[in-house]
Amino acid sequence: MVSAKALSVIRSIIAEHKFPIHMFVVFPRVNVDEIGKLENRARYKGSYLSVTSSGDDVFKFFVKLKKRQAEGYIITYKSFWIFLTYEQKTDTRSVISILLKKLYPLIYYQYIHVNDFLDIIEYLSRIYRITVKEYLVRSKIVQGREKKGKKFTKVTKSWTEQRFSRDIFSKIMEKEKGIIDALRLTISSYEFFADLRLYRNGSLTLYKGEPDIYPDIYTFIIEPYVKHALGSIEKLSRVKRVFIKDKLDSEIHPLTLIFEGYKLTKDDYELVLNSLSKQFFISVYYLGNPIFHALLTDREEGSSFEIIAYGNKVEIIPDFKASAESLQIVLDVFSSINPHSKYVVM
């Protein structure tokens, strides 16, 4: 839990109707008393960030990118932090998204699996009336039909006005051959109303809501999201290479991703390369039949993975440094090939 001071900061922002209000749930790799390291990281990445304490678990921040700036608060829970801000002169959401990317690997956000994401909303729909106003689907562009230049994925925004049902979204994903990245919902009951957009990476935009809405957002959205995200991090952190000193040998725990009823194509491998090349240094040792063989190194924090893909399988073999956060980025790109993938850690 957080302090009364933190809750009052959140309440006052909502009460002052500074809509839309943006919340970004992120996971820190530094302690609260090292929060100043964020300023150094931002400076190294060519931006200005100031973080000042407003209480034990509340920090005020101001960020200046090249031409845009924004301010807000960082609320620090034990295992995660929330960057809280509201719409200012410029596209504040995009400013904070860029800032968070620059602050990686000190902090990172986590995409949860689309099934876990829909679980959260399904649970919410048992308590409130949920109407879906809009959804974002990320899907791959199939070669020949729509593929132009180097674009491999597209995000489609679709408008609707229907009660939430898991089946509908499963069918939409099936039809669009993609995954849901975000949903804009209205949540209502007799004495409650909220209009918000939820993202699979733990961010949330509140367009309308009562001043006392936060405890419900925390209980029904943030808390289950964090639980899924931490569960996934815990599982992925088992993917590693361990040196056994007395045997003078290393033990490898790889991850195998299996696409049920789907065969990977050369286009899929190109999509992966294209999507990951900003975040990773990639060396492709082989691209073709029957395998795709590449080595990836995270440009920001150094984790490396060897990728061997063939048929309906992708083997992700950790190198000497392999963080769950970095691995999660790789997995999310593979999941945009086909949402029906499952993984096994050996």
Next chain:
Amino acid sequence: MKNEEQIIQEEIKKLKKKIYDYIQLVKVLLSLKLHFERKYKAKAYVEPSVWYKEDKEKRIPDLLILTSDNTAIVFDHKIIESSDERTVRSRLRRLKKYYGTIIWKEKEYTVNYAILLCSKETWQNILNAGLIEKPMTWVYKLVEDEKLYYEINIFSPKSIKIKDSLLSRIISTYKKHGVIKVERPYEATKYVFIRQKPPIEYVAERVYRFLYSRMDPNVDEEAFQLKDIINEFNWYYSPWVLAEGEAKQLTIGRLNEALKLLDEIGLAKYKPEEGVVIVKKIKKLSGELLDHILEKIVKHRLKAEAKRQTKITNFFH
């Protein structure tokens, strides 16, 4: 006439092929080693140094399999890119040196079979050369099914009588199924380099990646001690077992050569006399890392060659 860009791209392609062949070799040798150990409970060693009793010479076959208390078979991997009869004959003749009695960990073993190990492409070149006599050959091809495995076809000359019981078992399995399947396990990724000299461009890329991973995210360059690089690299990439001791995958010689190359292409500042290297971060890169490094190397070499040519020309004028 080719322009400079075409020459660079062709060179990169050649280097990449060399690197891929090397990676394949490491993986196929390790897969066979594990196959013999797991399926036949035989002792198998990649590139061991073995002493030959007859001439007291040390030789390093690619793969040694101890098939009983006193017998062994040896595999020698070859890449033959030409089907010229003389070239092929001369390359195959070298297999003969592996026959004889070896001393391995103070015990004697007779090598009755030195087997050629090669890819389908090499085998095709051997066939095209039209030799009447060919050695026993295992031809591999990487295929995928449920798992990745090597499909191995065995060519066994009629003149050879198989006395070795393990080899005889394998050949009868082959005759029954028409193919031998050798799984390529993920453990194959434990090994990056074997004792056979890797392409130095590949060593440079792996070393750069290794050091980049260790750099502080907030700095543009960082210094590393050579002895730490050697120790840490060889912790995570296991050494090969020899008759006496182990062979490290990253030796000081390989590291030295790779760091010199990284220095030449501007990705590091190498100070061998201080035992230190300062690695520089690549800040912007739109393509692939291997291509980027290879392009820098090729351009550097072309520039050096042009400089050398100018010097020679100037000397004669």
